[in-house]
Amino acid sequence: MRKYLFLFFVLLLLSGCEEQEINNQDTQKTDEVVEMDLTDKTAVMIIAPKNFRDEELLNTKEVLEKHGVDVIVASKGVSKATGSLGSTVDVDKDITNVKVNDYDAVIFVGGAGTNVYFNDETALGIARDSYELGKITAAICIAPVILANAGVLDGKKATVFSSGKDDIMANGADYTGEQVTQDGKVITGNGPAAARSFGELIAKELSKG
Numbered sequence: 001m002r003k004y005l006f007l008f009f010v011l012l013l014l015s016g017c018e019e020q021e022i023n024n025q026d027t028q029k030t031d032e033v034v035e036m037d038l039t040d041k042t043a044v045m046i047i048a049p050k051n052f053r054d055e056e057l058l059n060t061k062e063v064l065e066k067h068g069v070d071v072i073v074a075s076k077g078v079s080k081a082t083g084s085l086g087s088t089v090d091v092d093k094d095i096t097n098v099k100v101n102d103y104d105a106v107i108f109v110g111g112a113g114t115n116v117y118f119n120d121e122t123a124l125g126i127a128r129d130s131y132e133l134g135k136i137t138a139a140i141c142i143a144p145v146i147l148a149n150a151g152v153l154d155g156k157k158a159t160v161f162s163s164g165k166d167d168i169m170a171n172g173a174d175y176t177g178e179q180v181t182q183d184g185k186v187i188t189g190n191g192p193a194a195a196r197s198f199g200e201l202i203a204k205e206l207s208k209g
Contacts (some may be wrong), residue, residue: 014141063199
């Protein structure tokens with residue numbers, strides 16, 4: 001009986017070691033993602049002049065910059081933009097001066113002030129050009145409505161903040177309700193809690209080319 005108990009514990013120990021090895025492999029894979037070198041990549045993040053959602057800019061930007069991405073902040077008619085939670089950020093470029101070919105990713109940030117871009121021809125043109133030129137075209141929170149109004153989400157899987165669901169579906173989007181959704185080079189997130197995952201997904205796509 002003791003012999004069988006001994007064999008049982010040996011097998012249990014070996015099983016645990018194998019599980020630990022698998023866990024270590026998973027950790028290494030995660031570390032590889034974290035250590036992506038994207039120093040040759042650029043992104044422009046477009047925010048509302050006021051009442052953009054702070055975390056969607058700051059957390060996404062932090063993730064991208066952690067991987068080495070050069071991030072430019074653009075807005076409309078201001079040198080400083082204010083977030084709905086009180087953040088003040090310097091604006092690097094007015095959206096009228098954004099040249100899509102200068103960037104590998106174009107990212108629209110959400111927040112209550114984002115509706116300033118829903119029917120803005122400059123913003124819609126940037127979204128459309130980004131998609132047609134094969135750039136990563138991304139938006140978070142309510143900002144996917146901008147992509148939808150530009151025709152970018154027609155036939156695409158996408159997510160959005162709940163209040164924008166009908167708007168993107170009316171423009172042909174296949175609404176997923178997920179925190180983050182990717183369809184080709186179109187990446188969408190549904191709100192502040194998704195900001196870091198949103199940033200990591202953009203970084204992962206940037207690493208492909």
